[in-house]
Amino acid sequence: MTGEALKTTPLAAAHAALGARMTPFAGYDMPVQYPAGILKEHLWTRAHAGVFDVSHMGPAFLDLVAPSGDPDADHRSVAALIEPLVCGDIRGLKPGQIRYTLLLNAEGGMHDDLMIARPAEVSRQGGLYIVVNAGTKEADFAAIAAAAGNAARLTRADDGALIAVQGPEAIAIVADFLPAAADLEFMTFTTATFAGAPVTVARCGYTGEDGVEILAPASTAATLWDRILADSRAQPVGLGARDSLRLEAGLPLYGHDADKTVSPIEAGLAFAVSKRRLKAADFPGAARIAAELAGGLTRVRVGLRVQGAPAREGAEIAAADGAVVGVVTSGGFAPSLSAPVAMGFVPPALAAPGTFLSVLVRGRVQPAEVVPLPFVPHRYVRKIKS
Amino acid sequence: MRFTKDHEWVEIDGDVATVGITAYAAEQLGDVVFVDLPEPGKAMTAGEPMAVVESVKAASDVYAPLTGDVTAANGELTDNPQTVNDQPEGAGWFVKIKLSDPHQVDALMDRAAYETFLATL
Numbered sequence: 001m002t003g004e005a006l007k008t009t010p011l012a013a014a015h016a017a018l019g020a021r022m023t024p025f026a027g028y029d030m031p032v033q034y035p036a037g038i039l040k041e042h043l044w045t046r047a048h049a050g051v052f053d054v055s056h057m058g059p060a061f062l063d064l065v066a067p068s069g070d071p072d073a074d075h076r077s078v079a080a081l082i083e084p085l086v087c088g089d090i091r092g093l094k095p096g097q098i099r100y101t102l103l104l105n106a107e108g109g110m111h112d113d114l115m116i117a118r119p120a121e122v123s124r125q126g127g128l129y130i131v132v133n134a135g136t137k138e139a140d141f142a143a144i145a146a147a148a149g150n151a152a153r154l155t156r157a158d159d160g161a162l163i164a165v166q167g168p169e170a171i172a173i174v175a176d177f178l179p180a181a182a183d184l185e186f187m188t189f190t191t192a193t194f195a196g197a198p199v200t201v202a203r204c205g206y207t208g209e210d211g212v213e214i215l216a217p218a219s220t221a222a223t224l225w226d227r228i229l230a231d232s233r234a235q236p237v238g239l240g241a242r243d244s245l246r247l248e249a250g251l252p253l254y255g256h257d258a259d260k261t262v263s264p265i266e267a268g269l270a271f272a273v274s275k276r277r278l279k280a281a282d283f284p285g286a287a288r289i290a291a292e293l294a295g296g297l298t299r300v301r302v303g304l305r306v307q308g309a310p311a312r313e314g315a316e317i318a319a320a321d322g323a324v325v326g327v328v329t330s331g332g333f334a335p336s337l338s339a340p341v342a343m344g345f346v347p348p349a350l351a352a353p354g355t356f357l358s359v360l361v362r363g364r365v366q367p368a369e370v371v372p373l374p375f376v377p378h379r380y381v382r383k384i385k386s
Numbered sequence: 387m388r389f390t391k392d393h394e395w396v397e398i399d400g401d402v403a404t405v406g407i408t409a410y411a412a413e414q415l416g417d418v419v420f421v422d423l424p425e426p427g428k429a430m431t432a433g434e435p436m437a438v439v440e441s442v443k444a445a446s447d448v449y450a451p452l453t454g455d456v457t458a459a460n461g462e463l464t465d466n467p468q469t470v471n472d473q474p475e476g477a478g479w480f481v482k483i484k485l486s487d488p489h490q491v492d493a494l495m496d497r498a499a500y501e502t503f504l505a506t507l
Contacts, residue, residue: 038442039417240416240443309420310440333419333442340420362422362438 050237058137074126096120108285161221208249250373
């Protein structure tokens with residue numbers, strides 16, 4: 001990015017007013033922390049609700065150019081356009097449902113992980129709501145637009161604001177002014193109106209907590225941000241704590257725990273591979289994924305509880321006999337556990353929870369035990385109490 | 387107390403220097419969660435890495451401000467690394483170094499000079 005001006009989000013002035021420390025991230029000038037600091041922001045999110053500016057990410061809408069008017073047929077048509085790029089069951093999405101899926105290359109590695117969602121409204125069938133990662137969005141959007149050809153139009157929405165509200169009190173805060181949020185189950189979304197403009201409210205997140213991500217146009221972004229933070233249960237949280245929260249939640253970060261060489265099975269994302277799609281072998285890299293599911297796996301992502309100094313990305317993982325068997329892809333201090341944790345790749349034979357390995361930090365051998373992911377239990381709300 | 391441009395402080399008592407990181411450095415690092423200190427007896431060379439301080443986000447090197455041998459490391463930081471944030475220029479000291487040449491300290495900044503330096507950052 002050297003030589004290129006950093007892009008800003010519609011909330012840049014709000015971050016400055018809050019005293020945020022800014023850092024370049026994926027070409028954007030982003031808040032890494034606010035005056036409270038990463039530790040307090042992290043713990044506040046787990047106890048109450050954190051508010052995150054994630055406008056650097058890539059929200060977009062894919063819509064059939066000429067829908068037939070038959071809702072189910074139109075959904076099948078738009079799903080058929082994007083399914084050749086991903087391993088998920090897009091056709092089978094229910095109205096309002098969001099699916100986590102993966103953009104794959106011919107070798108079964110990942111171009112990105114992303115969300116694809118089917119609108120609930122009958123009038124919007126033949127459309128999809130898509131959110132991709134910041135660092136990969138140009139390539140992702142180009143691939144999706146190419147796959148859509150003349151049949152569908154991709155409309156980027158990354159000139160607006162994407163605001164995540166995450167934590168046990170997130171829904172109560174948001175439902176105060178967007179009541180529809182309370183009726184959403186985890187991994188569903190709806191459209192509502194805020195300050196006279198449409199907002200897309202998706203019950204999902206990247207912290208392991210209940211919460212929503214709200215897409216709003218730039219014109220109402222600051223009003224929405226201020227409205228959320230007017231609630232004393234909400235505090236602004238930067239990208240620093242976003243990373244420690246997702247690490248505790250065992251969620252992979254594209255470019256670190258997943259890349260173009262890592263398959264969904266290696267990354268522990270088999271749940272994102274559709275059984276129908278696998279049977280049909282109709283997505284890129286299907287042969288490799290089928291072979292890995294049949295036992296041909298050489299490495300797999302695991303969680304590690306580390307003793308001593310935090311083991312960061314790049315730290316080597318060694319077996320009991322001292323042989324290097326893998327590498328840490330994400331690691332650091334877990335504020336909720338007051339202990340270092342890491343994720344990395346090791347051979348399947350060493351991947352069972354309870355396996356004692358070690359990590360090499362600055363030349364020192366430190367004990368590391370394989371533990372189940374997530375490190376901190378998810379608290380998603382899958383069923384709404386009536 | 388004397389200071390380096392790498393934001394270490396030094397307090398001299400005879401030929402022994404107590405060394406830590408400045409309040410400015412501690413504030414920049416954020417919440418300290420782990421401190422890697424050298425063992426007593428280890429030889430330190432001015433300008434070379436002496437310790438590592440870890441925040442939630444990253445690991446940062448701390449450089450030896452002076453040349454000499456480590457005589458003590460602050461065990462309090464092992465149990466309570468947050469002491470670095472709470473009292474960076476006091477209880478949050480890192481190591482004591484027996485100086486090979488006590489006159490080395492003359493090359494370091496006094497507080498007024500360090501604060502002038504900070505104002506340029």
